[in-house]
Amino acid sequence: MGFMKRYLFSLIFIALLMAGCNKAKEVLVPSAGPNSLLKETYPLPDTSRKMMDGIYTVKAGSDLFGDQVVIKWSRKKMSVFCSDGHYFVLDVGQLDSVIMIQGYWRYCYNDNTGAVSAYIAREEGGRDIMKADQQTGSIIIRGGYGSSGNEINNSLLFVYQRPIAPAVLSKHFSMLAHRSGGRTSDHLPVSENSIEMINFTEGLGSTGIEIDVQLTSDGIPVLYHDGDINIRLTQKGPISGPINDFTYIQLYYLVRLIHGEHIPRLKDALMFVVDSTLLTDVYLDMKEKVPSVSAVVPIQKEILQRAKDKGRDLHIYIGLPSQDAIDDFMNQPDYLNIPSLCELSTDDVAKVNSMVWAPRWTLGTQDDQVALIHSQGRIAWTWTLDNVNWIQEFINNGHFDGILTNYPFIVGYYHYTREN
C-alpha cells in the first residue's frame, strides 16, 4: 500500500501543479467604491490642473516611492510618476478649495498595489490652485496609502518643489505605450489592444500608443497581437486558431479579450483616439502574416482627415518592420506621401520617405544616426524600452524624440524631471 499511496500522492501533486500553472487573471485595482470621498466634490478646471503639475519632494512615503516624484495631469486623471516603476493613478475633485485625491498606486514589475487617499488643504495650496491665476509655490499633499486592499495605513506627504521645466513641456517628446497602452500580462484592469485600454493609457502617462494590426479573413484590420486566438489574450471560448482565418463578425460574436472587451476594428480604435483622447501619436505595428497595408492606408487617411477637421495634432504612422513590409508598402500608390515609420536602416527610411525612424533600443543611442535623421527633418523613436536604468540613459544621454515602452510612467518621470 505504501507504493500506491506515494504513487497517488505524486499524481495528485502533479495535477495540482498543473492547475496552479494556469494564468492568474485577477485585476489589482483598489477602489474606494461607494464610499469615495470624491462623490461630493466638483471637477477641477484645466487651468487648476496645470498648476498641480510639477516635481514634488516626498516627505512621507519615500521608503516606497523615492525622494522625488512627478505629478502630471492627463485628460481625466492625475498621475504620479516615481523613479523606480511605482506610479499612481488618481481621481481628483474639489470642495470649497480643498482638493480631494483618491485612487491607487502600483509597482510595474510585480503585483504590488494599494489604495491612496489624500488632500490639499485650502491654506496649503488648495486656494491658489483654484484661483489658478499664478504659479503657486506651496502645494502640500497630505494623506496616506495602503499596501493591500482598500486600507490606508501609511502616511503620504508630497511637497511641491518646482514646475516641470518649460523647455521640457514645449518639446514634443513622445511617450508611446505598447499594445494600445499596456500589456494584459502586467495585470492592468483592461485588456491590451482594446478601446478600453486606449481610454485608460493616458492615466499611465502615455502621449501616444503603439497598436498591433491584424487582418481578418474578410479584410478588416483589427487590433490583436498574437497570431492565434488563445487563452493568453482572450477569455476561454469556443474558437481558437489563427486570427486571420476568422471574419470580423465571427470575432465579434465569439471572442472576448481577457477582461471581456471586443477585439476592436482599427477604424473604431482610431476614431476613439481622435474623438476621445489627447494622444498625439499612433504607431501601427503591422503584423506580417497577412499583408494589410492596402487595407490600412484608407483608414489612416480618413482618420487623419478627421483629426485635421477637429484641429487635433495627431500623427498616425504605418510601421514597416521588415523588407517584406517595405516591399508591400512600396506597392501602394503615392507611398512617399503616406506617413510611415521604418524600423530598418536610415537608408530604408529615406527610400520610403518615412517620417519616423524606429530602431530597437538594444542598438544603443546611435547619436550619429539620430543626428542624420534629424538633419533630414525626420524624427527618431526607439522601442521597446522598459528597464529603468536604460530609460534613464536614453533620456539623459540620447537624442531620440520618443520612446516606446510598456511603462510610460517611468519614461515620464525621467523626461519631466529634465532641466531642459
Next chain:
Amino acid sequence: MKRTLLLGLLCLMAFGMISAQNNDSIPKTRSHYTLAIGAGWSHYFSNMELVPARNVQKDFIGASFRFMWEPEYRLSLGLETGIYRIFRVDSVLTAEYTMDARMYVVPLLLVIRMRIVDHFYLSIAPGLAMEFSSLSGLGDKIKATQFSLANFEGTASYLYPLNRHFEVGGEARFFYIGLTNDYMMSINAVFAVRL
C-alpha cells in the same frame, strides 16, 4: 516549454520516490508487448467564459489506442493515442446568426504505467496533442489545426486476463490540454491483446 520540462522532472521525481521492488508479492511475468483498444464515454469539463458557449455539449464517445512494452517488472512503458471530441457549441446568437463550433483532440502520449495490484494499473502520460477545431455559421466554415505541446493524462485501469492472449477491462482517464486549458475525462471499456 517550461511547463513540459517541469512536468518531465516531476514525473522523474514521482517515480524516484517509489521504492525498488523488494518483497514484491506479485509474481513476475515474462516480458511482452500489448496492444489495447478502448472506447467509451468522454466528458468535457467546460471552463468557457464566453456567452455563446452556454450551449456546450460535453458528453461524447471517444476511443483510445495504446501500445505497451511490459517487462517482467511493475513498470511498463508505451505510447497512446486516441480521438476525443472535446466539445460542441451549437448556439443561436441572434435572429440573423447561428454558430456551430466543434473541437476534437488526438493525443500522442508517452505512457508510464505501474501495476499496483493484480490486474490494476495506474499510469501517467505526458505528451503532445493535436487539436482540430471547426466553426460553421457566421460566414464560411473554418477549420483549424493546432499543436499543444504540454499535455498530461492520468489513467487508472483494470484489466482481467481472459487467457494467455486477451484481456478485457475498463479504464478511467483524466486528460489536460495545455494549449487551450481544456480538461476532460473518459471511462472506456478496454480490449487488449498480448502480442
